[in-house]
Amino acid sequence: MQFRDLQRQYQALKKDIDMAMLKVAEGCNFIGGMQVKQLETELAEYVGVKHCITCANGTDALTLALMAWGVGKGDAVFVPDFTFFASAEVVSLVGAAPVFTDVKKETFNIDPCSLELQIQKVIDEGKFTPKVVIAVDLFGLPAEFDAINKIAQKYNLKVLEDGAQGFGGSIYGKKACSFGDISITSFFPAKPLGCYGDGGAVFTDNNQAAVLIESLKVHGKGENKYDNIRIGLNSRLDTIQAAILLVKLKAFKEYELTAVNSVADRYTAELDGFVEVPKIEKGYYSSWAQYTIRLENKEQRDELQTALKEQSIPSMIYYQKPMHMQGAFKNLGYCDDDFANAWELCDTVLSLPMHPYLSAKDIEESTKLIKKYLNRRKDI
């Protein structure tokens, strides 16, 4: 069993993917081919925003958004303490200060109460100016954008939706990657919509931001790429990746997104009552970048992972460490025991195999083993 079975996906889509790649090789438009524009149009339409600008990866997409807003030295950017490193790395990269906030255990996403407390703290201390909140759609579930956007308005902050894991999710039908002033996603191969290497995209309704990001991603180009009017990046999505993504987007829309939701429903039906299963609030829809259960404590989680491994069932711990404990952020002045929920999640989470091609037999095999392990522990 594979944790995310890209082989099975390739076999299912082989004919179309091979043809799409061959067409790029034959056309030799490796950079900026027509597939890139077509993908941007289709992605913007799917997400329901005016502009989609593809780029080299999700980390660059976050960086481009912060650069477009001129975020830098003296600015505070609020980031959940439980996420992938890149969500906060980009803040330091542009010279601003990441300020961490706790998350909710049930959704894994930013806790609006903790966010407001941290904003107040920054204002009271007076060292940094609050500028942006980066709200992450962790494991595929959109963050609580109603509450987050209200807080952002109250304190005049921009919202940057980190939808690297969230593409395909929605809240009452409104799609992930449309909730921020600027939103982004990643096409890293294991993401809900992944390419065959690195890739990313920025989404926005704001015309001015779109023009700036188009320039920033190509060395700060002006009239053309040899007219350079600002400092930017080299961050383009290769034509071959766009061609692959066009095939995969079709499958994603036609059946893959519903397939991962069926897998999640099966897991939940089997495991609810045995472990803490992911809770999806009314109106929310996840794209299930991960299906993550919570165990009672670290010992139980680690033992269960070993038991699964012994039967060749892969599982992952996303994430081992809260952000504020990462070596790179040691100098920010946090205490080791800050952010109780993020800490508890790091000790208790376990992500199970999840992808659209996971069979009922695979699900049965892993859930049976999990229940057997938990029952045995109860008997000790």
Ligand SMILES: Cc1ncc(COP(=O)(O)O)c(C=O)c1O
């Ligand atoms: C939440 C989150 N943000 C940002 C990124 C960065 O995306 P990429 O790997 O495409 O740079 C990732 C990728 O793993 C992620 O999971």
